[in-house]
Amino acid sequence: MQFGLTDEQRMMQDMAKDFAAKEILPTLKDDEANHRFRPELVKQMAELGFFGCALPEEYGGNGFGFLESVILAEQIAKVSGSWRLPFNMQNIGPAVTVNKFGTEEQKQRFIPDWVSADSFGYFAITEPNSGSDVASMRTTAIDRGNYWELSGQKMWISNAHVGDWGLVYAFTDRSQKYKGMSCFIVNLKETEGIVTAPIETKLGLHCAPTGEIAFDKAEIPKDAVLGEVGQGFQICMWQLNNTRISCSAGAIGIAGGAIDAAIDYANERTQFGKKIGAYQMIQAQIADMVAEHEAAQLLVYRAAWLKDQGLPNQHQTSMAKLFSSEAAVHAASATMKIFGSYGFSTEYPAERFLRDAQSLRVVEGTSNIQKTIIAGISLGDVVNR
Numbered sequence: 001m002q003f004g005l006t007d008e009q010r011m012m013q014d015m016a017k018d019f020a021a022k023e024i025l026p027t028l029k030d031d032e033a034n035h036r037f038r039p040e041l042v043k044q045m046a047e048l049g050f051f052g053c054a055l056p057e058e059y060g061g062n063g064f065g066f067l068e069s070v071i072l073a074e075q076i077a078k079v080s081g082s083w084r085l086p087f088n089m090q091n092i093g094p095a096v097t098v099n100k101f102g103t104e105e106q107k108q109r110f111i112p113d114w115v116s117a118d119s120f121g122y123f124a125i126t127e128p129n130s131g132s133d134v135a136s137m138r139t140t141a142i143d144r145g146n147y148w149e150l151s152g153q154k155m156w157i158s159n160a161h162v163g164d165w166g167l168v169y170a171f172t173d174r175s176q177k178y179k180g181m182s183c184f185i186v187n188l189k190e191t192e193g194i195v196t197a198p199i200e201t202k203l204g205l206h207c208a209p210t211g212e213i214a215f216d217k218a219e220i221p222k223d224a225v226l227g228e229v230g231q232g233f234q235i236c237m238w239q240l241n242n243t244r245i246s247c248s249a250g251a252i253g254i255a256g257g258a259i260d261a262a263i264d265y266a267n268e269r270t271q272f273g274k275k276i277g278a279y280q281m282i283q284a285q286i287a288d289m290v291a292e293h294e295a296a297q298l299l300v301y302r303a304a305w306l307k308d309q310g311l312p313n314q315h316q317t318s319m320a321k322l323f324s325s326e327a328a329v330h331a332a333s334a335t336m337k338i339f340g341s342y343g344f345s346t347e348y349p350a351e352r353f354l355r356d357a358q359s360l361r362v363v364e365g366t367s368n369i370q371k372t373i374i375a376g377i378s379l380g381d382v383v384n385r
């Protein structure tokens, strides 16, 4: 058993930390206040090779794996939960999925542009009336002979209104239930019959675009199908098991950022003639959050490592996702308490950590859904894949 990072992984960690400190932090307050997505920042991340992990070199990949993607994303999320999203949109979401299920032509055509951020990726599963129950989605693709006609609505889609190429899940044969779902590679900007709009009412992740997509008889080429017609549900579940690890990287990042802020504050703030960090009740809060954070980190790194070894990991990934996202909320909430009134101020980062962390126990399957997966595999009802 090996718990240490390699020199190369440490270098990547430092590079991401440095990038976040120099390129994200200086304008973060203003960017957050103005809900500003900075496309050029995604390009800079791409230039540093952030999006090549878990992808082969022939498609622009860098030969590193999920673990390295987690290490990079964690450092970015320590500073800003919003800026962890591009790892999912450019890399772990569409690119890794096309690498697994795509034809050679699809891999060559799409993956390099996601890795270089010449194309902004997205994946569209959720709908106004279909979230956890993916198979209840209403979006439909009808075979019109020369093309697929796509109609329906997607909701809460990261990158919806800035996205280029990405994955859309739709029913091609509803009578087959979940076996009648397919996955399509669709360009949101260049396809007639597609309208996107931002969701402006989000609680957090203000620099990460989230929006809706409406498909009104959009004509999609026949070769846009990823994998087989009818394989969409399987692809979707496989994809979510990967994007969950990216989400978990965001969770351990946010928790780490919150803990650093809490410790600095506990060492600075004086009340009753002593640093508040000298009081046992503050120490207990810090001890709890540090212990929970380190446990979360180990779960997340292990799940990523299992993926890199090609070993079954769904059980471990769901445990990592459940535990890390809940731990992030606990850490951010404890940090707010330690900051006292200043925790309630937008001048300090504590409230932002808490707002951003809340999203992580919802996305890529809620905490309840992770418990359902963990219990199903534990009880022997489902095989760990």
Ligand SMILES: Cc1cc2nc3c(=O)[nH]c(=O)nc-3n(C[C@H](O)[C@H](O)[C@H](O)COP(=O)(O)OP(=O)(O)OC[C@H]3O[C@@H](n4cnc5c(N)ncnc54)[C@H](O)[C@@H]3O)c2cc1C
Binding pocket: 122, 123, 124, 125, 126, 130, 131, 132, 133, 155, 156, 157, 158, 159, 205, 210, 359, 362, 363, 364, 365, 366, 367, 368, 369, 372
């Ligand atoms: C910031 C943000 C970004 C997102 N990005 C994307 C994206 O890029 N692409 C995309 O497709 N989606 C995205 N989503 C959507 C997200 O994945 C869904 O919101 C999530 O899957 C939950 O679906 P829902 O909100 O419809 O909740 P519902 O499924 O309606 O669940 C509501 C509540 O019921 C509980 N529940 C539901 N079913 C069960 C059950 N069987 N047992 C126990 N409890 C249950 C849930 O845990 C939850 O507490 C994003 C969401 C957010 C907030």
